[in-house]
Structures are given as structure tokens and as C-alpha cells.
Amino acid sequence: MNSKITLSVLGFGNMGQAIVGGLINKGIMSPEDISIYDPDEGKQKTAKEMKVDVCPLPEILLEKSRVILVAVKPQVLKEALFPIKQKLHESVLLVSIVAGVPIEFYKKFLGVPNLKIIRSMPNTPALVGCGITGVSLSPECGEEEVRVGKVIFSSVGEVVFVPEPQIDVVTAISGSGPAYFFYLCEGLISAGESLGLDKETAYKLAVQTLYGAGTLAKVSKELPETLRMRVTSKGGTTERAINYFQDKDFLGIVKEAIHSAYRRAKELGMQNLLE
Secondary structure, eight states, X not given: OOSSOOEEEEOXXXXXXXXXXXXXHTTSSOGGGEEEEOSOHHHHHHHHHTTOEEOSSGGGHHHHOSEEEEOOOGGGHHHHHHHHHTTOOTTOEEEEOOTTOOHHHHHHHHTOTTOEEEEEEOOGGGGGTOEEEEEEEOTTOOHHHHHHHHHHHGGGEEEEEOOGGGHHHHIIIIISHHHHHHHHHHHHXXXXXXXXXXXXXXXXXXXXXXXXXXXXXXXXXXXXXXXXXXXXXXXXXXXHHHHHHHHTTHHHHHHHHHHHHHHHHHHHHHHHHHO
């Protein structure tokens, strides 16, 4: 591959649109460097509004670029891949954002055992450019594929590279993590309302507090434990709440919940491999 990257995108849902939008808005790629295929007319219209090339057939994507981003839902993956199956070759780099689908599945289903594959796990904050993506590479990948992975996923946030067995941990921590955050937010809002706040005020207090705390954690680069202790005055209100959390083994509950998500991620990966 040359230094300039072009990209073909199979499937143009929310995450595909977020990545393409990030690449264009950050000046990483021009619209003319990107081609998409999606049978949905609404998504085609969105692509045209972004001035990217809309292919009438999925197999044409392979003529447009050697880098193919697979951005379809898991339940339609085989159907989406079938039209390009016969035309794939070892010079193609397949980049997958399909949750729960291991690298080995693509090699077996597509019949290209030496195919270069990037398996990734982005999360929904990518939709606003604040995501983090876990990336795993097949053994055939080298420095150029690392560069391509960084280019694509840095368009929607930060990137970490992990061995493929750890991608299920990434799924449990950051892939599912936004839902845990939103659940905590729900709890803060509900508690505020139960103490007499109107919903709008409780919502604003909860969302801005979590946003600010997350920003502080990122900017300060200090450990969360250190930041927590700074807020926790001895004998104060925060200490009372933290003590209650500790009495109920809050950290243990979080740990077990994430272990449960991890086990489910492994189950889904095995199911997809065996199907």
C-alpha cells in the first residue's frame, strides 16, 4: 500500500457514517478517497450528501480500494460478504467493526487463509468523535496495517492495540462501558428526583457532573483513586456515600458485572466461529 489511503466501506450505518465523517472533517481523507455500498436508499442519500462515492454493487468496492471497512450488523454479515467473497485476494486489507466476530471467521468464510485483517471494537462515543477503539491484527499484518488502523480509528477518538484474545476484555470495558456510565447517570437522576428535584434539573446536574469528572480524570492524568480522595472530606457527605458503596461492595459488583460481559463476549465469538 502507498502512503495515501483510500477506503471502501461495506455498510453505512451509524458507526460507518461516524468514521467516514471523522476522516473527512479532520482532513485525513477527502470524500473522493472514500466509496461506500449500502442497499438502504436513506443511507445512500446520506453518503451522497457527504460527497462520497456510492457504489451500485458491493463487489465494485474492491475496485475502488484495497482497504475494505466492514461495518454491517452481525446478523447480516455473511449475506453482506457473499458478493465480494469470490473477488477477495491477499492484497486486500479487511477492517472489521462487527462486534463478536473473530479474525478466524473471516479467513474461513472468505477462503483466504493469509488475508490481512484488522478486528476492532469501537464504542458509541465515536459518534461524537470521543470514542476509543480496541484494535487487533491478524499475524499477516505489519507496520503499514498498524498505520492504517491508526488513521481510520483516530478519526473518531483514541486507539489501543491489543492481542486478539484481549479484544473481549476491550468489549466488556469500553465497548459496553458507555451503557454502565449511562446507567449510573440514570441512578443519579432518579435519586435527585426522589429528593425533590425536578427531572430537568436532576438531569443537568447528573450529566454535567459525569462529563466534568470524566474530563478532569483525562486532563489531570491522576489516578481515579487520588481524585476521589480529594473530593472525600473526612466526616463529610461524600465520605458517607462512599462508605455506603463500600459496605455494599460496589467495586466487587462492578468487577463481577464486567467479568459477566467478558464471558458473554467470548461466547458470542465462539458462536460466530462455529456457525
